[in-house]
Amino acid sequence: MVFKGIKTRVKSLLSRSASQVSEDIRPSIIPRDNHPVSRKLISNNALKVLYRLESAGFQSYLVGGCIRDVLLNHTPKDFDIATNAHPEQIHKLFRNSRLIGRRFKLVHVHFGREIIEVATFRAGHEETKSSAKSATNDSGMLVRDNVYGTVEEDASRRDFTANALYYSVSDFSILDYGQGMDDILSKTLRMIGEPRVRYQEDPVRMLRAVRFAAKLGFTIEAATQEPIADMGVLLANIPSARLFDEVLKLFQSGHAEDSFRLLREHGLFKFLFPETDELLNRDDSGYIEALIQATCKNTDARIRSNKPVTPIFLFAAFLWPKVMEHWAEQKQYMPPVPALTKSAHLTLDAQVKATAIPRRFSTAIKEIWDLQLRLERRNGRKAFQLAEHPRFRAAYDFVLLREQAGEDLSGLGRWWTDFQNSDDQLKQKMVSKTGHPSRTKRSSGNRRNGPKSRKPRKPQSPD
Structure with missing residues (x-):
């Protein structure tokens, strides 16, 4: 796949550290002519949500995995939307919607069996520690995250650069935060921000790193990979129900073999089994x-x-x-x-x-x-x-x-x-x-009495 005017940036960006990515808050704007994302490849229901939010005066973008998958020539399974509209405002716009979640409050817009997930832009965590709406526990893990911000702040709190791409229906451009397009081209999985801090905020990100590497065939960048070996123990703080869901994503998405290999390689399998x-x-x-x-x-x-x-x-x-x-x-x-x-x-x-x-x-x-x-x-x-x-x-x-x-x-x-x-x-x-060897041995001693001894047990013959 060819992206016009982009490939020349790849080599110069491969050596940058993960911490530098978080500082690069100004996006590269990739116009429609320079990327393959087309409305023909996007769910009609997702487009309906985008256009209604835009017509109501809100910003709205397709974001994350659906954009990444189209760029990789994969068929997206889900279409997620990010907006500056608050959950209650989104809910009012769509009668077919439901408010869900506590740790991350979201809106699900239902179109039959298809669900379009809509999330409000989140603010950076470092600016919201004093807020009652954002809280961490004693281990530094985020337990609530409903502080809203701008699209730039939202990009800085996403996990990997490949997931920080925002597609706009207003001009069909892609906003690229952290040079995620280059990491997609080089098949590199890179954490946005300081990896140790990000894993401490949510240890499940370590499992997500393995899952995306297995699913996409990406290499986990060195700074993103290095803390996993000694931070895996933080998964003990994650509710077992959430880890069950992660197991299903790791082993029931078509890349179980690679997931098992990488989990063992990075010392994470022991926290699941x-x-x-x-x-x-x-x-x-x-x-x-x-x-x-x-x-x-x-x-x-x-x-x-x-x-x-x-x-x-x-x-x-x-x-x-x-x-x-x-x-x-x-x-x-x-x-x-x-x-x-x-x-x-x-x-x-x-x-x-x-x-x-x-x-x-x-x-x-x-x-x-x-x-x-x-x-x-x-x-x-x-x-x-x-x-x-x-x-x-x-x-x-x-x-x-x-x-x-x-x-x-x-x-x-x-x-x-x-x-x-x-x-x-x-x-x-x-x-x-x-x-049955044991049954044959018992009955061989007296065949005449055998049927009588077995008859009362016939109703219980299935073990």
């Missing part, structure tokens, strides 16, 4: 890393094929090694099935301290784990009953994933694959050849 990370560090077999990489690859492939993905499968795979470690210990004190149930509870109870897991997901995760044992019991009617279980497909896929990572399951995945592809007659032959 602490027990899994600890196991990775002492796993000489390579199985755990292979399992996670296979999960990431599977997820990315489904997204590329426009197939649905769910955090249920992701968390089930990432936490499975810890479940197995607990299970090996619990089996010493109780039968296998209750031992697995307890192991699942222990694993999830520890994980939710790092990232919240909604109950509807945790219940399904436990069902997938439980079915890993039940899928081994294929005799009689059990195979047919298991194939009808609501979580069968996910549990079957998980068996294949375990085998793909190198776990020896004695051909369990192949058996279930063949079973699903067989007609009823062949399925009957398959299950007749499959017996």
Whole structure:
């Protein structure tokens, strides 16, 4: 992609420090002829919001990721707008809008299933510390940020230069704060302002740096990268529910493999999956890393094929090694099935301290784990009953994933694959050849008494 009159600035700007970026508050104005952003590439609903704000006498710009993605020849998923209108004023202009948020008060304008997010320009934090509307906690993290300012102040408080581009519908130009256009051309992710201060204000910016680097194929600039190694611990101050949302963005946006690699590389994975990370560090077999990489690859492939993905499968795979470690210990004190149930509870109870897991997901995760044992019991009617279980497909896929990572399951995945592809007659032959070892051993002593002892248990035959 060619931007007229811009490429010549790239080399001279690559050596500037991140702190210098925040001082460059005057934007470069890139006229329509020198950039590829066109109204044809912008959501009609976003244009409606922009034009209505403009007609009401307010400034309004498309900002951030949607502009960056168009410049990278990607299709934007969301269109965000920044304006000098206050949230209450925006809400009055759009009957189809809702006020949301406390830490960051926003307006969502609804057009059917599409939501256009509109935010008021924020002022710089250093000028608002004494304000009752802006506050930091003891660790320096921003807990409220509803102090409004100018477009220049708004640009200075954005995270990365590539996200500080503002598109105007009044003359179709782009306001470029911090020379973000050059960083996009050089595929560089650079923090606006002093990185340590910005990470302290919001530690999630470290995860965002990894996510954007993975998503866009960018290199994190040295000054932006350097503090991450020792500031990751600040993520402990972030609510677990917010970190759960960040996990979904990292691993369910089509770039899970690169996200995992970069999280491990920068020492951040341990703050999202602490027990899994600890196991990775002492796993000489390579199985755990292979399992996670296979999960990431599977997820990315489904997204590329426009197939649905769910955090249920992701968390089930990432936490499975810890479940197995607990299970090996619990089996010493109780039968296998209750031992697995307890192991699942222990694993999830520890994980939710790092990232919240909604109950509807945790219940399904436990069902997938439980079915890993039940899928081994294929005799009689059990195979047919298991194939009808609501979580069968996910549990079957998980068996294949375990085998793909190198776990020896004695051909369990192949058996279930063949079973699903067989007609009823062949399925009957398959299950007749499959017996539960312990059940066969118990019944071989007295075949005449066997049916009588099993008959009362028929209603409970599904495990």
